[in-house]
Amino acid sequence: MKRLASSRTPVLAPLALLALLATPGAGAAPPPLVTAAQLRVEALAATCAQCHGTDGRAEAGQPVPSLAGQPHDDLVLKLQAFRAGQKPSTVMGQLVKGLSDEQIVAVARYFSGLTP
Amino acid sequence: MQRRQWIRAALAGGLAPGLLAGCASAPEKKSLATVVVVGGGFGGATAAKYLKRYSRGSVRVLLVEPAADFISCPMSNLVLAGMRKMADITRPYATLAQKHGVEIVRDRVTRLDPQARKLTLASGTSLDYDKLVLSPGIDLMSDRIEGLATAQEAGLALHAWKAGPQTTALRTQLEAMPDGGVYALTIPEAPYRCPPGPYERASLVAAYFKKAKPRSKVLVLDANADITSKGALFRRVWQELYPGLLEYRPQHRLAGVDGKAGMLRFEVQEDLRADVLNVLPPMRAGEIAVQSGLANANERWCHVHFLNFESTAVRHVHILGDAVQAAPGMPKSGHMANAQAKVAAAQIVAELMGLDLNPDPLLMNACLSFVDETRAMHVASVHRYNVPTRTYMPVEGAGGLSAAPSEQEGRNAVAWARNIWADMLA
Numbered sequence: 001m002k003r004l005a006s007s008r009t010p011v012l013a014p015l016a017l018l019a020l021l022a023t024p025g026a027g028a029a030p031p032p033l034v035t036a037a038q039l040r041v042e043a044l045a046a047t048c049a050q051c052h053g054t055d056g057r058a059e060a061g062q063p064v065p066s067l068a069g070q071p072h073d074d075l076v077l078k079l080q081a082f083r084a085g086q087k088p089s090t091v092m093g094q095l096v097k098g099l100s101d102e103q104i105v106a107v108a109r110y111f112s113g114l115t116p
Numbered sequence: 117m118q119r120r121q122w123i124r125a126a127l128a129g130g131l132a133p134g135l136l137a138g139c140a141s142a143p144e145k146k147s148l149a150t151v152v153v154v155g156g157g158f159g160g161a162t163a164a165k166y167l168k169r170y171s172r173g174s175v176r177v178l179l180v181e182p183a184a185d186f187i188s189c190p191m192s193n194l195v196l197a198g199m200r201k202m203a204d205i206t207r208p209y210a211t212l213a214q215k216h217g218v219e220i221v222r223d224r225v226t227r228l229d230p231q232a233r234k235l236t237l238a239s240g241t242s243l244d245y246d247k248l249v250l251s252p253g254i255d256l257m258s259d260r261i262e263g264l265a266t267a268q269e270a271g272l273a274l275h276a277w278k279a280g281p282q283t284t285a286l287r288t289q290l291e292a293m294p295d296g297g298v299y300a301l302t303i304p305e306a307p308y309r310c311p312p313g314p315y316e317r318a319s320l321v322a323a324y325f326k327k328a329k330p331r332s333k334v335l336v337l338d339a340n341a342d343i344t345s346k347g348a349l350f351r352r353v354w355q356e357l358y359p360g361l362l363e364y365r366p367q368h369r370l371a372g373v374d375g376k377a378g379m380l381r382f383e384v385q386e387d388l389r390a391d392v393l394n395v396l397p398p399m400r401a402g403e404i405a406v407q408s409g410l411a412n413a414n415e416r417w418c419h420v421h422f423l424n425f426e427s428t429a430v431r432h433v434h435i436l437g438d439a440v441q442a443a444p445g446m447p448k449s450g451h452m453a454n455a456q457a458k459v460a461a462a463q464i465v466a467e468l469m470g471l472d473l474n475p476d477p478l479l480m481n482a483c484l485s486f487v488d489e490t491r492a493m494h495v496a497s498v499h500r501y502n503v504p505t506r507t508y509m510p511v512e513g514a515g516g517l518s519a520a521p522s523e524q525e526g527r528n529a530v531a532w533a534r535n536i537w538a539d540m541l542a
């Protein structure tokens with residue numbers, strides 16, 4: 001049987017190499033499809049999706065707010081207030097206690113950069 | 117059938133729009149790699165979608181799942197209690213193809229050859245993979261309880277622990293039960309799928325009886341020494357809402373079932389008779405994992421490297437969800453399977469692209485249980501990867517329980533279901 005995507009790991013190496021070679025202003029080299037840093041922040045932000053929807057876009061008509069496109073500082077302040085117990089909640093305050101300051105800023109930056 | 121032929125058949129058979137919409141992964145265009153996902157539950161469906169997202173469509177993703185529609189276990193206790201319809205907890209898999217370019221293979225895996233990286237399907241087709249994501253769910257070990265397999269074949273002593281036809285059948289039995297009858301629910305020793313699920317089920321069946329047949333009784337027969345999740349909360353709810361209607365008995369390890377006589381036999385305690393038997397058998401990882409030698413934790417659950425959920429038994433096979441030998445405090449829940457799937461998907465894409473793996477992935481969990489038609493309560497936890505122990509540890513100070521069930525959490529539970537179903541499939 002012919003393997004359609006016969007690209008076991010070695011085939012990927014050239015692409016990874018391209019990614020490494022891509023420097024700002026190099027022009028010719030295409031940007032990498034995705035970086036390790038992007039994957040990290042997206043996987044972190046995805047811990048919100050079960051309740052707030054993929055990319056923070058919640059299903060319409062539900063009591064849980066959408067996060068996509070909310071202002072960065074608002075998100076940071078709200079998350080910090082939930083974590084400090086200053087903003088009442090059922091489960092949010094308990095979950096956000098699992099995030100560090102850096103993680104709060106990272107998810108806020110991610111969601112604020114998306115279109116609502 | 118050769119794979120190319122299969123794809124032609126699939127294209128002819130109506131999958132074309134999905135494949136074309138996800139043209140980055142259309143078979144004509146060369147993909148970076150092929151990842152096959154087995155099982156379309158909370159783990160598998162989420163993994164399929166997020167592998168596409170994280171790889172920006174550059175990885176070819178096939179989802180092997182026999183059913184056309186996903187039916188959710190969370191919320192299915194509401195169907196048993198007559199408060200929701202099956203349609204309310206059913207969502208199509210087709211959106212994964214149409215919106216994300218996942219190729220859906222409606223089939224079942226019969227054999228896994230991890231050395232050749234090949235799967236054989238029930239139809240006789242075989243699939244090659246670069247990476248395999250196995251989200252096989254649970255296998256119910258009915259043979260461990262004398263008479264149970266026979267009783268289940270006769271439609272007696274149903275489990276309804278995989279939402280689907282048994283959910284409907286058990287609902288019918290509850291409706292047919294006369295007022296004054298006894299519904300008995302037996303719970304196996306932990307770990308089992310959905311720790312608070314049996315107690316939610318007992319509560320909701322009691323809510324139904326209270327309204328429709330108030331002389332009836334819910335009898336909860338638990339193999340465990342005590343309620344395994346949200347114990348104090350459930351105890352209080354039962355006292356307040358269902359006194360005399362719901363009775364909880366710990367330390368009842370089921371030994372045998374006589375379906376026709378409606379009899380339950382226990383290892384230590386006295387035999388019992390009930391009108392409707394609902395037996396949750398002991399559980400283990402889904403059959404394909406066990407038969408492939410991946411269930412290397414007591415031949416029941418699958419040990420994984422928690423950084424990327426790769427099996428400790430073989431390379432290139434990543435295992436998700438209830439089948440996994442859990443880390444400390446990690447529940448076998450749909451929410452957790454969905455969370456694991458995203459971590460695994462990101463790490464698989466990183467590995468395929470030659471990128472560094474995320475050194476400290478994070479998992480969150482929230483399980484909401486209804487106590488009546490409108491009110492719910494939660495248990496939540498956060499799990500952070502711990503480098504020295506190479507496992508996840510619950511984050512101290514994070515997570516917790518509801519103070520009490522509330523209508524607000526009932527609405528949140530409905531929202532949770534709708535959002536997580538969309539997160540997996542839409």
